[in-house]
Amino acid sequence: MLTHELKVERFYSSGVNAFHDYHGGYLSYGYWKKNGINYVEAAEDLLDLLCSKLNLDNDSYLLDIGCGMGAQNVYIFNKYKPKKINAIDATRIHVDFSRTRASKAGLDKDDVSFYHGSALSMPFPDNHFTHALSVEAPEHFDTREKFFYELFRVLKKGGVVAISDYSLNRKPKNLIEKMLVRLVAWLWQVPKANLYGNIEYKEKMEKAGFTNVTIENIGRDVIPGYYFEHQQPKSRKEIRKIRGFWAGIVGGYIIDRLIYQVFLSGLCEYIIVRAEKP
Numbered sequence: 001m002l003t004h005e006l007k008v009e010r011f012y013s014s015g016v017n018a019f020h021d022y023h024g025g026y027l028s029y030g031y032w033k034k035n036g037i038n039y040v041e042a043a044e045d046l047l048d049l050l051c052s053k054l055n056l057d058n059d060s061y062l063l064d065i066g067c068g069m070g071a072q073n074v075y076i077f078n079k080y081k082p083k084k085i086n087a088i089d090a091t092r093i094h095v096d097f098s099r100t101r102a103s104k105a106g107l108d109k110d111d112v113s114f115y116h117g118s119a120l121s122m123p124f125p126d127n128h129f130t131h132a133l134s135v136e137a138p139e140h141f142d143t144r145e146k147f148f149y150e151l152f153r154v155l156k157k158g159g160v161v162a163i164s165d166y167s168l169n170r171k172p173k174n175l176i177e178k179m180l181v182r183l184v185a186w187l188w189q190v191p192k193a194n195l196y197g198n199i200e201y202k203e204k205m206e207k208a209g210f211t212n213v214t215i216e217n218i219g220r221d222v223i224p225g226y227y228f229e230h231q232q233p234k235s236r237k238e239i240r241k242i243r244g245f246w247a248g249i250v251g252g253y254i255i256d257r258l259i260y261q262v263f264l265s266g267l268c269e270y271i272i273v274r275a276e277k278p
Contacts, residue, residue, distance in 0.1 A: 004142040005090050008189045012091045025071035028135050032225025039229055047072055053162040053274040054131045056080040063129040065119050066137025070098025073112050074105045088115040120146050124154045132161040139166050143193040148208035152277055159277040168197045169269040184258045210275035219263055219270035227260040
């Protein structure tokens, strides 16, 4: 039987050989606060929003958990000039492409290093990083709460983390809503244990040891913009070509449509989280 992490890896590996340069290599939902921007601009605006929570400088040692195909690491290193970035992802082919992308951008292992591994058991010492970042990855971890403890372990005292994630904005009112949430979670490889709201999210982070935990709802500037961008005929055609017909239908249409629907119904929210290790 496949472990949960292998299921996640298989989900994100689908069509990735053709995908890695599509949309600049970014995989996030992006931040569509500005009018008239394209997908790459929205993805980088999301990174800017997260980095504004971190206050990176030349002494920053940044950990990126769930780095995707490395585009965000190249962008952050070039714009914010941290001392070093270590990035980890559960999908091996993502790591391979990340290393190639960084090398093509003129970055070496002293700048950015990529690791294939689990966010629940990271190959880094205790009290190692000054900052941590995770873009739309913790919802997949089995469980997110275990990840909080592991994240706390590898951060230095005074370390700061910024996360973009999804939360359950309210409990389902009826069987149909409950089935809708469960369907999205099943298709998108989100463990049932991760289906909770902002209050519980904050409590779990504090239980793991974090302080000054703040959570902002920004779904209206994220989910609709991503949805309508990817429902354009050109985008849907490209996704089907990359992932194959059926994977493109499931990943490029059905999941996107369901997430948009649970957002419109008030069930789902997109959140920005900031916390500190005291």
